[in-house]
Amino acid sequence: MRLRGWEKLDVDKKSQLNAVMVCGAGHSGSTLLGLILDGQPDAFYVGEGGKIRYLHDAKKPIHKRVCKICGEDCPVWSNFVWDRKAPLYRQVADHVGASLIVDTTKDTDWIRARTSELRNAGDQACLVLLIRDGRAVVNSRMRKYPERAPETEIARWLSQVRGRHRAVRVL
Numbered sequence: 001m002r003l004r005g006w007e008k009l010d011v012d013k014k015s016q017l018n019a020v021m022v023c024g025a026g027h028s029g030s031t032l033l034g035l036i037l038d039g040q041p042d043a044f045y046v047g048e049g050g051k052i053r054y055l056h057d058a059k060k061p062i063h064k065r066v067c068k069i070c071g072e073d074c075p076v077w078s079n080f081v082w083d084r085k086a087p088l089y090r091q092v093a094d095h096v097g098a099s100l101i102v103d104t105t106k107d108t109d110w111i112r113a114r115t116s117e118l119r120n121a122g123d124q125a126c127l128v129l130l131i132r133d134g135r136a137v138v139n140s141r142m143r144k145y146p147e148r149a150p151e152t153e154i155a156r157w158l159s160q161v162r163g164r165h166r167a168v169r170v171l
């Protein structure tokens with residue numbers, strides 16, 4: 001696991017928001033890491049925050065526009081409306097009363113956009129690039145999607161890892 005910026009996070013600076021974004025190839029353990037970080041004081045794990053884009057979007061199927069865990073009655077997401085003119089994580093932090101936001105969206109455009117919002121607002125961003133042994137990733141995907149060819153999953157893992165390494169370098 002490579003951590004960038006982690007050592008610079010000053011969690012005692014109350015006015016400042018901290019965000020930890022976890023990226024890597026799918027099936028690398030990001031959800032587990034997100035849940036572990038969620039246990040930190042004042043932390044809130046949004047899951048894959050990119051899905052916030054689809055909340056309350058009537059054009060999306062119901063399972064995409066509500067919380068994946070609690071459904072329509074979610075105490076957090078049922079009454080959260082993203083004002084896209086303002087930084088997302090600050091809105092989420094105000095909504096749930098957190099000062100550390102954890103997001104495991106792997107989409108590099110999403111990570112770039114959130115990083116620039118954080119920096120512009122004077123907040124702190126930390127990016128975690130999770131690298132899991134490719135054999136374990138492919139094994140996990142083959143169990144979940146037995147109909148897929150292992151060669152395709154190996155190629156997909158390689159391209160995701162290379163793509164995310166490139167993205168991390170430019171952040």
Ligand SMILES: [Zn+2]
Nearest residue numbers: 067069070074
């Ligand atoms: Zn929920």
